[in-house]
Amino acid sequence: MTVPLTFIAQTHNLWGDHHAAERETAMRALYELRAPDLLATQETRAWSRDLLDAAMPGHDRVNDDFPGWEKQSNLWWNRELFSEIEHGAEDVGIHDANARLFWVRLRVAGGDRTILWTTAHLSYSGNAVEVETGINQRTPQAHRVVEELGRLGEDDEPVFFASDTNAIATAIWVIGNAGYLDSFSALNRQAPPTHPVVPNPFRETVGTPKSPVASPHKTIDYIFFRGPVRPRSAEVVEFFDRGISPSDHHPVASAFTLPGQSGLE
Template structure:
């Protein structure tokens, strides 16, 4: 079996509902089998529900599942086994308060499972980084790697993805934890994932900060940073990362 997985920072409710037609068009065009998001809001959650009618998502009353992240999956391919949200030290202030390591374990029709997870690491503008010169993404990367090592069963396919807000320490530490990013796995130099221009209104240097990682009996077959526009506006200020995975037998 092969699955198409998309990760996407939805930019909260900035320039919403102006971006709604673009998000709808993206989902209709790309139609991922698994869709993990960051900076979710109730309005964008409702749009995704309406555009992915054959999908299920995690149902949970914890605020983070409606105001930061959630995960959708094709109900014809998978059923939920369990889910959770782990504190890995991201909720350092009011802006980041709902951020966790969000995860769901899914089973296919034969009962084989896959662990899908997402997180949104701290933006470089937090107080501890600006005033104390401490990079919080180092500890968050180590905590994410340790949590996934504990959550994932031996050999079980594990996916981790999201807006990690940098491309140096997160790669170094998550690779050390046994995870491979889709770009490196395929020998691809990643293009920038932020910002989308001209939807992002200010001139700024481009960053590679959105990633997909995998471990276990699964391999990346293709990966792509999607430059998608509907008219003259993108669905978000971030570009989605879309990866096709194949499952290894054994």
């Protein structure tokens, strides 16, 4: 007999190598204090991957020779609750040699239930193709993501897609129209902004590298899901250690419950 399982899932863009030395302490503190049961990262680097391994000793992650698992994204899970069955990385047209739709199929402890835990970092609007053509690149990428998720997801298996979408409109609609909800919408809530984190002590101006115009507060980080799972809570995590944030993105953390044999309780 299986019983309901409630767990915390989190997605976090780790901001690559930007101001890494100054942010290490804050990132370590966040994940030592409130390690989620599932974690998906974007803009991962070897140093941040190793830091998270040390901060979350009760977790496993994907180990694979493809460089994207070190240089772009990775997926962690609490080994008391989940164990790996298989994993992969699918090309969905994102404009980075290391970027893919990264996924892992996990078995839930104590039974035969599985979940599909996935992540992708859709292309920043400042990518070279979009700057040259003026054509949105995230919408076709979102179409390819949902196609791959449809192929990978098994019958009656909860599917999670944790993402820095870099999008506020059409790519989000593509995902929603494919049968996914984000953890805020599913709770009848408006998702709060996730980027940029303010205050940011590393910025000398409010402009971006592409323009002197400031980047507006926007919601671009989500945990989408479909299938037999119930969202319980959703939070944009505001965390500072001595005034320093772990990243220029806030993490998104959500609680979910998987059903027991007789349904959700």
